[in-house]
Amino acid sequence: MKKVLVAGASGYLGRYVASEFKARGFSVRALVRTPEKLASEGPNLEPAIADIVDEVFTGDATDRASLKNASRGVDIVFSCMGLTKPQDNVTSEEIDHLGNKALLEDALLHGVEKFIYISVYNAENMLDVDVVKAHEDFVADLKASGMPYAVVRPTGFFSDMGMFFSMARSGHMFMLGDGENRVNPIHGADLAKVCVDAAEKGGDEKEIGVGGPDTFTFNETVTMAFEALGKKPWITHIPMWVGDAALFVTGFFNKGLAGVMSFAVTVSRLDTVAPATGTHRLVDFFRDLAAKNATKR
Numbered sequence: 427m428k429k430v431l432v433a434g435a436s437g438y439l440g441r442y443v444a445s446e447f448k449a450r451g452f453s454v455r456a457l458v459r460t461p462e463k464l465a466s467e468g469p470n471l472e473p474a475i476a477d478i479v480d481e482v483f484t485g486d487a488t489d490r491a492s493l494k495n496a497s498r499g500v501d502i503v504f505s506c507m508g509l510t511k512p513q514d515n516v517t518s519e520e521i522d523h524l525g526n527k528a529l530l531e532d533a534l535l536h537g538v539e540k541f542i543y544i545s546v547y548n549a550e551n552m553l554d555v556d557v558v559k560a561h562e563d564f565v566a567d568l569k570a571s572g573m574p575y576a577v578v579r580p581t582g583f584f585s586d587m588g589m590f591f592s593m594a595r596s597g598h599m600f601m602l603g604d605g606e607n608r609v610n611p612i613h614g615a616d617l618a619k620v621c622v623d624a625a626e627k628g629g630d631e632k633e634i635g636v637g638g639p640d641t642f643t644f645n646e647t648v649t650m651a652f653e654a655l656g657k658k659p660w661i662t663h664i665p666m667w668v669g670d671a672a673l674f675v676t677g678f679f680n681k682g683l684a685g686v687m688s689f690a691v692t693v694s695r696l697d698t699v700a701p702a703t704g705t706h707r708l709v710d711f712f713r714d715l716a717a718k719n720a721t722k723r
């Protein structure tokens with residue numbers, strides 16, 4: 427039986443990828459910093475995976491020595507370990523670049539067959555964003571390392587659209603720009619299939635751009651979230667220059683928050699439409715979130 431290390435297994439995508447590897451007969455080692463998180467469902471309906479994981483390896487990318495031997499006895503490394511929310515005094519460079527680099531060095535030492543990494547779609551147009559640069563600096567290390575690899579480049583995840591849902595729940599949405607840029611977001615389960623296919627394939631395809639089956643403008647996405655909640659859409663558009671100014675000011679007192687904001691501001695300016703795959707529909711995701719929201723009240 428082949429063994430996979432899933433780094434970032436407690437996150438939105440990581441849980442689906444761990445489940446997909448398990449369903450295809452792999453033994454799954456989950457690399458996490460807080461093992462207890464695996465026992466409960468995530469905030470965007472991503473499943474609890476404590477019962478399907480074979481081994482848990484506890485490590486933290488900010489303490490790179492703790493990642494040593496994570497790959498011992500492993501055939502495939504999959505990493506979606508990354509900084510997606512601001513953490514005090516932690517940068518994307520430390521987690522997305524140097525944390526993954528430490529994993530790669532360990533994987534090379536232990537003779538891993540293939541390394542699958544999640545970066546972002548359209549990265550070449552966003553290299554001035556810290557988190558994207560950190561992803562791509564790691565991709566450069568991966569390519570130079572001699573390790574067989576695949577880089578999966580997804581559009582926005584359904585979990586990101588979950589942020590729109592949270593704002594719609596408050597009854598009012600502030601949206602940067604005119605909201606007419608388009609995206610085809612992808613569900614974690616659909617993306618997980620692409621990731622595990624990349625691990626199992628011979629290795630011709632090294633760069634895999636992927637999005638979900640439906641393309642929407644941001645306005646359509648938010649309207650759908652309001653409708654799932656049975657609320658009348660109330661969206662206030664904010665000029666892009668206001669977002670730029672807020673980002674500039676935030677950069678002085680909270681670099682972590684500015685890093686996350688900078689990704690959001692940049693994405694609001696671009697179409698992010700990648701080759702479509704999958705069967706999960708955003709409207710169903712919003713309905714499921716609304717149903718969960720209703721039972722919590």
Ligand SMILES: NC(=O)c1ccc[n+]([C@@H]2O[C@H](COP(=O)([O-])OP(=O)(O)OC[C@H]3O[C@@H](n4cnc5c(N)ncnc54)[C@H](OP(=O)(O)O)[C@@H]3O)[C@@H](O)[C@H]2O)c1
Pocket residue numbers: 433434435436437438439440458459460463485486487488506507508509510511521522544545546547580581582583584585586
């Ligand atoms: N969300 C999107 O729309 C999107 C789109 C394209 C690409 N991506 C990329 O895909 C990857 C996964 O995204 P996601 O939405 O699944 O993110 P997520 O839910 O935030 O999961 C990130 C994972 O990384 C782990 N992590 C963070 N800091 C760590 C540290 N210091 N040491 C060890 N592990 C750490 C998290 O652990 P904890 O659970 O302990 O925090 C979690 O398991 C990220 O690299 C992201 O940039 C995301």
